[in-house]
Every structure is written in C-alpha cells, then in structure tokens.
Amino acid sequence: MINLLSPLLASDLSKKVTDEELVQLYLESQNVAYFNLLYKRYSGKIFGKSLSLLKSESEAEDATQDIMMKILLNMSKFSGKSRFSTWIYSITYNYCIDFLRRKKKDPSVYVDDYLENLDVPDDVEDKFLLEMNVSRLKVILEEIPTGDKTILLMKYQDEMSIREISHILNKSESAIKMKIKRAKQKFKKTFNEKYKAQH
Amino acid sequence: MSEESKNSFKELEKLEEEKYANNLLDVKKKVDGNLNSVHSMLNIVDVYFSKLLGYFVSMIGGEKSDKGMDV
Numbered sequence: 001m002i003n004l005l006s007p008l009l010a011s012d013l014s015k016k017v018t019d020e021e022l023v024q025l026y027l028e029s030q031n032v033a034y035f036n037l038l039y040k041r042y043s044g045k046i047f048g049k050s051l052s053l054l055k056s057e058s059e060a061e062d063a064t065q066d067i068m069m070k071i072l073l074n075m076s077k078f079s080g081k082s083r084f085s086t087w088i089y090s091i092t093y094n095y096c097i098d099f100l101r102r103k104k105k106d107p108s109v110y111v112d113d114y115l116e117n118l119d120v121p122d123d124v125e126d127k128f129l130l131e132m133n134v135s136r137l138k139v140i141l142e143e144i145p146t147g148d149k150t151i152l153l154m155k156y157q158d159e160m161s162i163r164e165i166s167h168i169l170n171k172s173e174s175a176i177k178m179k180i181k182r183a184k185q186k187f188k189k190t191f192n193e194k195y196k197a198q199h
Numbered sequence: 200m201s202e203e204s205k206n207s208f209k210e211l212e213k214l215e216e217e218k219y220a221n222n223l224l225d226v227k228k229k230v231d232g233n234l235n236s237v238h239s240m241l242n243i244v245d246v247y248f249s250k251l252l253g254y255f256v257s258m259i260g261g262e263k264s265d266k267g268m269d270v
Contacts, residue, residue, distance in 0.1 A: 153208065
C-alpha cells in the first residue's frame with residue numbers, strides 16, 4: 001500500500017535531500033511520498049512553462065498532469081548524467097513542442113529557422129535581458145514567437161548549457177548558438193518597438 | 200553585489216508559480232488519482248503474476264511450485 005512519510009520527515013527531506021536522491025529513494029521504495037516531494041518542487045515550474053508555451057490554462061493543466069505521469073513512469077530511465085531539473089524540463093519542452101506541432105498552433109516551433117543567413121549583427125548583452133523589469137519581460141516574452149521564447153527560457157530561466165539545449169532540441173551546438181542570438185535580437189527589437197518610443 | 204545576480208526570468212517564474220498555485224491543486228488531485236491507479240495495477244501484477252505463471256507452468260506439464268505463489 002501507499003506509505004506516507006510523517007510531515008516532519010517530509011519537511012526535513014524537502015529541504016535537505018537532492019532531487020537525484022529523491023529519485024533513488026522513490027525507485028528503491030516505490031513510496032509515493034518521495035514522488036510527492038518532487039511534485040512539490042517542480043509542478044509549478046512545469047505548469048508555468050506549459051502555460052507560457054501553450055497559452056491556455058486548461059491545456060497547461062492537462063500538460064502538467066501528463067508530464068508528471070511521464071516523469072513517474074520513466075523515472076527508472078533517468079541516468080543521472082544530467083541534472084534532474086534538466087531532464088524534467090526536457091520532457092516538458094518536448095511535450096509542449098510536440099503538442100503545438102500536432103495542433104499546428106504556432107508555426108514558429110515547427111518551421112526551422114533561416115540558419116543559412118549568417119549575417120548576424122552584434123550580440124545583445126545578457127544583462128539587457130536578465131535585468132529587465134519583470135512585467136516588461138513578461139509582455140515581451142508573450143509577443144515574440146514561441147520558438148524564440150522557448151530557447152530564451154531554456155537559457156536564462158533554466159540556466160541550461162548550449163550542450164544541454166542542443167541535446168533537447170536535437171540540433172547542433174552552433175545551430176543553438178545562432179538560434180539564441182536571433183532570439184535575443186528579436187527580443188530587443190520587440191522591446192524597442194514597444195517601449196523605446198515611450199522615452 | 201545583488202545586482203550582479205539579478206535574473207528577471209527567475210523572478211518571473213516565481214511570480215507565475217505563486218499566481219497559478221490554485222490551478223496546481225486540481226492537477227495534483229488528478230495526478231494522485233493516476234498515481235493510485237498505477238500503484239494498484241502494480242500491486243495486482245505483483246500479486247497475480249506469480250499465480251498465473253504457476254498455472255501456465257503446470258499447464259505445459261511442468262511442476263507447479265508453491266514457492267512465491269502464496270500471497
């Protein structure tokens with residue numbers, strides 16, 4: 001039967017035990033309480049990313065439910081080569097991208113970028129994005145294409161490396177660098193159109 | 200300095216998590232339901248699989264072992 005840890009132990013565990021240790025504990029004991037702790041840590045983040053990409057609360061709820069079940073059923077496949085968070089986010093992004101592709105809801109996620117055009121202007125500084133006012137950041141992320149938003153979230157919100165992003169999106173590292181560059185440019189262009197005129 | 204470590208993307212993520220906390224309560228109920236079903240199914244497999252295997256072995260003429268069949 002399902003065992004539940006005492007609230008004291010659960011709160012203690014939630015602070016001290018790493019994600020990877022919780023995975024191990026769950027796999028060894030099949031105790032749902034360990035999975036619940038992982039759920040507590042990640043369900044909000046998964047929902048937020050799903051909502052950001054799918055733009056519908058009900059679809060994001062369904063996506064979060066499906067993704068959590070996927071994680072549960074595939075937990076034994078987590079090899080520990082990457083961080084657990086990276087593994088979870090890769091499932092989340094791939095789920096949302098597949099969903100959008102199936103529904104053909106947003107062409108920017110299934111039409112590949114115009115990578116052959118290498119005439120790329122100067123980089124937009126990371127600082128410009130990282131130190132932006134949060135409400136403006138939210139507005140601009142809503143305006144740029146989903147493909148650009150996805151890659152910016154991976155890099156700046158989830159702090160994934162170029163290598164990790166290239167594995168998740170199944171693209172070369174140089175293609176990912178180019179996509180990030182373009183997404184940052186699009187971000188800055190949208191910012192300028194929206195807010196520069198106000199100053 | 201705190202300015203150096205500022206990350207508006209992380210701040211946005213945190214705000215969104217707080218804003219949509221109620222949506223997650225509904226999702227949790229559904230996940231719990233699925234979780235119970237999965238565990239019940241695993242229990243059923245665990246309990247009856249050895250029995251079925253024993254019957255199958257005896258049907259094809261093997262010796263039925265009681266070991267592992269008593270639940």
